Structures are given as C-alpha cells and as structure tokens.
Amino acid sequence: MSSGIANHSSVVAGDTVVTARKPLKDAAERVLGRLWIDQIPVRLASEDPMLWPSAATAEVEGRRLCWPGQPGPGRAMLEQVAELRRRLFEDPAEPGPPERIVLVGQCAAVRAAETIVALAAQETGHGTGHDTGHGSGRDAADARAVLPLTVLDGPEPGPLTRLAADPAGLAAAAVVVAGDDPGTDTLRRVLLDMMRDAGVPPGDLARRFVTVAAADSTAAKAAMEAGHALVEAPAQTAFGALSPYALVPAALAGAETRPRCWTRRPRRCPR
Numbered sequence: 001m002s003s004g005i006a007n008h009s010s011v012v013a014g015d016t017v018v019t020a021r022k023p024l025k026d027a028a029e030r031v032l033g034r035l036w037i038d039q040i041p042v043r044l045a046s047e048d049p050m051l052w053p054s055a056a057t058a059e060v061e062g063r064r065l066c067w068p069g070q071p072g073p074g075r076a077m078l079e080q081v082a083e084l085r086r087r088l089f090e091d092p093a094e095p096g097p098p099e100r101i102v103l104v105g106q107c108a109a110v111r112a113a114e115t116i117v118a119l120a121a122q123e124t125g126h127g128t129g130h131d132t133g134h135g136s137g138r139d140a141a142d143a144r145a146v147l148p149l150t151v152l153d154g155p156e157p158g159p160l161t162r163l164a165a166d167p168a169g170l171a172a173a174a175v176v177v178a179g180d181d182p183g184t185d186t187l188r189r190v191l192l193d194m195m196r197d198a199g200v201p202p203g204d205l206a207r208r209f210v211t212v213a214a215a216d217s218t219a220a221k222a223a224m225e226a227g228h229a230l231v232e233a234p235a236q237t238a239f240g241a242l243s244p245y246a247l248v249p250a251a252l253a254g255a256e257t258r259p260r261c262w263t264r265r266p267r268r269c270p271r
Helices: 023-038 040-045 055-060 072-076 080-092 108-124 158-164 165-172 184-199 202-207 218-226 246-251
Strands: 004-005 008-013 016-021 101-103 149-152 173-178 210-215 229-232
Touching: 008 023, 008 149, 016 023, 023 040, 040 173, 040 184, 080 229, 080 246, 101 108, 101 246, 108 149, 108 173, 108 246, 149 158, 158 165, 158 184, 165 184, 165 210, 165 229, 184 202, 184 218, 202 210, 210 218, 210 246
Parallel strands: 101 149, 101 173, 173 210, 210 229
Antiparallel strands: 004 008, 008 016
C-alpha cells in the first residue's frame, strides 16, 4: 500500500514502513516514471533477456537468472514435500522421526532456506531453527515443530565436526542435498559414511536423504541409484530464494512455505 502527500511518499509492507521525503521522493518518482516509460513491468513478465546486462556472465557461471514467474516450480512441489514429511514423521512402520535437518549445497538458496527456517522458528515459537548441537527429543506428535537446520555449504570444517561429535544426533538427522556440483557430492558421500558409522540402518538411511536437482543431473542419478527421494527442479538460478532448492529443506524443517497474502487483515490468497 502506498500513500502520497505533498512532501513525502510512504510504502507499507507488513509492519515495515519506508518513507521517502524530498529530494529522495522526487528522485524515486523520476525513476518510477522511467520504469513505466521503458515498459519494465511488461518486459519482466515476458522475460526480456535485454533487461539483465549480466545475464551472459551468469549463464557462463552456471547461475541462470530467475524471472518473476519462476517461483512456480517451487510452489508446484509443495505437495510432494508434504508427502515426504508425512513419511518421515508419521509412518508407524519406520523408526523415529528426524530431530534435525542437515542441508548440503553450495548455492545462495541454501542460505535463503536457513533464513526462512530461522524466521519460522521465531514466528511459531517452536524449535530453534538452527543447529544447537543436541537432539531435540521430538516425536511424531510434535511433527509441526520447526526443526534445527544445519547448513553445510563449503569446506569450513566446524559444522561437520560438530555433527561427527554427536553420533546420536546425527543418527536422528534427515539430509537434503541441494544442487549438483562436485563439492556438494563430496559432502553427501561424507555424510552417508558418517551416518552409517553412527549406526543408521541402510533402509532408514535411504529414507532420510532427499535430493533436489535437475532431472538429468549427476545428483539426480546418484539419488535414484541409492534409493533416495528426488525432487526434480529446474537448474539453479542466480536469484533462487523461492526455488525448490530453498523451499524443500525449509518445508521439511517445518517452516510454512505456502503463500500468504496480507493487507491490513489476513485474506485468502488468490489462486
């Protein structure tokens, strides 16, 4: 919602209010006018490749750019993830539910997942939303709690060392592998060995691994060969906070990932 008075203009989003006063207000209005003249909203909706000067560089670096319509695949897989979560928490034929989520990946989306989970923990008051280094003692009745999330996104040994020092906690973890690159695959293999050493049975080990990757990727092939759950996703993008690479681990951790719409009062989101 926006409002304009003679000498200032305000934009309200939830509990946040941003107010622009002269001369910032005048500068912002000039930029807004320029955006409309250049048809930027229409060009964004039509994915005009001329909008992003860095698009060629991003493609070379393997980070395709995300357009406004591209969070759609993230929303499309929420039912699949809900089924995976039910299987982890509610299947009476399986061992105990996970007490934490370990997220393996080297894209910016894994940090977005970490932020989503931390905010969800604050909002709900359930769980810590981050790795405490101790088991939480949750059971199926507490399946809606937000689980601790440990992110392994590089060679820094601290998080992996803490996991190795807590075999019981590691045995109660579920692992999400996000993406397809050599570093992520190396961490996946290390975690598999660590969880075997922690005494996780082979059948339960397969149940506790979920891979998010493109259908034709090496990571997807490895997941299918190992009997791990696979969530197929488009190739990673440079701006992928709402992509499956972020939403799958956040949803498995218990964060609410379905869209919510707000004005001054909550209302149902349009479909």
